[in-house]
Amino acid sequence: MNKIVKWSIIIFLIVLITIAAIMYYLGKDLQNATLEKFELSGVEDITLDTITLNGNLYVNNPSRLSVPIKEITYEIILEKDNATLSSGVIPGFVLEKNTITKIPFNQKLKYAPTASFALQMATQQHVYANINGKIFIDLPKTQYEIPFSYKIDIKEAIKQKRNEKI
Numbered sequence: 001m002n003k004i005v006k007w008s009i010i011i012f013l014i015v016l017i018t019i020a021a022i023m024y025y026l027g028k029d030l031q032n033a034t035l036e037k038f039e040l041s042g043v044e045d046i047t048l049d050t051i052t053l054n055g056n057l058y059v060n061n062p063s064r065l066s067v068p069i070k071e072i073t074y075e076i077i078l079e080k081d082n083a084t085l086s087s088g089v090i091p092g093f094v095l096e097k098n099t100i101t102k103i104p105f106n107q108k109l110k111y112a113p114t115a116s117f118a119l120q121m122a123t124q125q126h127v128y129a130n131i132n133g134k135i136f137i138d139l140p141k142t143q144y145e146i147p148f149s150y151k152i153d154i155k156e157a158i159k160q161k162r163n164e165k166i
Contacts, residue, residue, distance in 0.1 A: 033059065033060060033061050033062065033063065033067070033095070033135075033137070033146055034059070034060050034146060035057060035058070035059055035060075035135065035146060035148040036058045036059065036060045036100055037056075037057075037058040038055065038056075038057055038058075038131060038148070038150035038152075039055055039056045039057075039058070040053060040054075040055045040152045040157050041054045041055050041056060042054050042157060042160055043157050043158050043160075044106065046158065049110060050108050050109060050110050051108070051109045051154065051158065052106060052107070052108045052109075053076075053106070053107050053108075053109065053154075053157065054104070054105070054106050055104070055105055055107075056102050056103060056104050056105070057072065057090075057102075057103040057105065057148075058100050058101070058102055058103075059095055059100065059101050059103060059135060059146075060099075060100045061095045061096065061097060061098065061099060061100075061101065062098065063097055063098070064097055064098065065097055066094050066095065066096050066097045067094070067095045067097075067137055067138075067139070068092065068093075068094050068095075068137070068138040068139070069092055069093050069094070069095050069135060069136065069137060069138060070092050070136040070137065070138035071089050071090060071091055071092055071136050072089070072090040072103070072133060072134070072135045072136070073087070073088070073089050073090075073133055073134055073136070074087065074088055074089075074090075074105075074131055074132065074133030074134075075087040075131070075132050075133065076107065076109060076129050076130075076131050077129060077130045077131075077132060078116065078117050078120070078127075078128075078129050079128040079129055079130055079151070080116065080120060080127075080128070081116045083116060083117065085109045085110070085117060085129060086107055086108060086109045086110070088105065088107050090103060090105055092138060095137075109154070121154070121155065124155065125155065126153050126155055126156065127153065127154045127155045128151055128152065128153055128154070129151070129152055129154055130149055130150070130151050130152075131148075131149070131150045131151075131152060132147075132148070132149045133147070133148055133149075134146065134147050134148070135148070
């Protein structure tokens with residue numbers, strides 16, 4: 001009976017080590033997951049008090065495993081005075097293995113949070129904002145996040161939207 005227990009433990013440890021090695025091999029590229037590109041595709045709507053921006057995030061998962069994403073959080077911050085114009089959360093989804101996934105977003109910016117934003121929109125040729133955020137990977141007992149930051153020209157996006165209507 002003692003030999004059976006001993007061999008059972010040895011076999012169990014071998015299987016456990018093999019599974020751990022396979023998981024490491026398949027997921028070792030996970031730390032190389034990145035936000036490849038941020039794309040502001042345009043402006044959906046312009047009203048007297050808001051602008052609605054559309055865009056896409058392109059997230060690269062070079063791993064051999066599909067990865068669940070808990071959420072993506074972000075803030076849109078006016079560059080000139082560091083005022084937060086808006087923030088948002090993109091809910092969870094699965095990031096497919098060995099691919100770049102396109103994730104659309106839609107965000108309203110209100111002029112009200114800062115008078116400076118409205119003034120810049122009325123008087124400046126370019127109005128820059130930074131989009132800062134984090135992609136939260138949802139793995140058991142592991143907290144892994146991918147930070148990102150991109151600079152956009154809000155006025156340029158509005159110009160492109162107006163040119164599309166013409």
